[in-house]
Amino acid sequence: EELQGQDLAGISGLHFHTMCEQNSDTLERTLTEVEKKFAPYFTNLQWINFGGGHHISRSDYDVDRLCTIVNSFQERYGLEVYLEPGEAVALNAGMLVSTVLDIIERDKPIAVLDTSAAAHMPDVLEMPYRPGVINGGQAGEKKYTYQLAGLSCLAGDVIGDYSFDTPLIAGQKIVFLDMLHYTMVKNNTFNGVQLPAIATYEPEDDTVTIIKEFGYQDYRSRLS
Numbered sequence: 001e002e003l004q005g006q007d008l009a010g011i012s013g014l015h016f017h018t019m020c021e022q023n024s025d026t027l028e029r030t031l032t033e034v035e036k037k038f039a040p041y042f043t044n045l046q047w048i049n050f051g052g053g054h055h056i057s058r059s060d061y062d063v064d065r066l067c068t069i070v071n072s073f074q075e076r077y078g079l080e081v082y083l084e085p086g087e088a089v090a091l092n093a094g095m096l097v098s099t100v101l102d103i104i105e106r107d108k109p110i111a112v113l114d115t116s117a118a119a120h121m122p123d124v125l126e127m128p129y130r131p132g133v134i135n136g137g138q139a140g141e142k143k144y145t146y147q148l149a150g151l152s153c154l155a156g157d158v159i160g161d162y163s164f165d166t167p168l169i170a171g172q173k174i175v176f177l178d179m180l181h182y183t184m185v186k187n188n189t190f191n192g193v194q195l196p197a198i199a200t201y202e203p204e205d206d207t208v209t210i211i212k213e214f215g216y217q218d219y220r221s222r223l224s
Contacts, residue, residue, distance in 0.1 A: 003041065012046045014038065017084070019053025024066040027054065031069065042077045052084035057091045087181035094180025096120060096131075096196060100172045101151060108161070109146050111168050115176075116150035117159045119193040123182045124159055132177040136162040148174065152191040189219045 018030050027050060042048070050070075055061050070081050098115035117124040121131065139145045142163035150157035159176075168174075187195055195214035201207070 003038075008041060008044065011044075013048055013079075014041070014045060015049035015051065017049075017051030017053070019051060021055050021087075022053050023055065023058075023060070024062045024069060027066065028069055031073065039077075042079060045079055047080040047082060048073075048077075049082040049084065052086035054083055054086060055088050055091065056083075057088045090180040092178050094178065094183065095134075095201075096176040096179040096183065098174045098176065100168050100170050100174060102170055103146075103168060109144075109168075110149050111146040111174070112149050112151060113159070113174060114151055115159075115196065116152045116154075116157055116190070116193050118150060118152050118154045118157045118188075119190045120150075120187050120196060121159070121176070121179065121183050122186050122188070125156065130160050131179060133162050134175040134177065136164055136174070139163055144168070150193075152193055154191065189222055192219060194219070 016030070016034055019026055031050070054066070056063065056066070070083075073079070074081055096115060098113040100111050101114050102112045104110040104112065115121070121129075123129045124131065133148075136142075139161035140163060142165050144165070144167050145161060145163040146168055147161050148159040150159065184198070189195060195218065197213040198211045200209045200211060202209075
């Protein structure tokens with residue numbers, strides 16, 4: 001409605017972004033509505049961007065259906081079609097390895113980690129989002145439930161409630177899964193918290209290779 005009567009001279013393409021972690025059937029439904037409302041404006045365009053949120057690398061994603069949707073659209077309108085890569089390029093990749101620093105005994109015990117939701121995984125607070133943990137379950141699912149907390153001064157630096165088969169102890173590793181996307185690109189040095197090192201792991205021979213480590217100079221250079 002807002003486009004009716006508007007001069008679109010100089011506009012070479014349109015972009016919509018309505019999906020998050022969806023299969024191709026969602027794109028098909030969305031595209032039906034896009035065509036219904038905007039097809040009259042396609043004539044003078046060169047391209048269209050179908051946005052992100054396409055979970056193309058997920059095991060149950062219908063890639064053939066996606067190809068049919070894109071090819072059919074191009075045949076009808078002759079436009080170049082873009083898909084934003086999104087998190088699918090790194091789906092189920094990357095682990096954030098943290099260590100339990102201390103256990104604070106409360107009605108629900110708190111495990112303080114050497115990582116931070118605010119600094120190392122901000123999507124936990126912003127979306128909010130609950131990352132998976134190796135050998136960890138939902139609160140109450142296993143025998144021992146803890147609130148996993150970050151080490152910064154932020155009162156809300158809380159990752160979430162997780163349960164485990166055995167009690168957590170200081171020095172124990174807590175491994176967060178699927179942390180590559182939206183984590184490495186968004187981490188920060190809030191409160192002077194050190195950035196986690198970047199490393200690769202080879203399961204064949206159980207070796208870890210440090211690619212890059214961060215220290216005080218990295219923190220200082222970000223502020224000057």
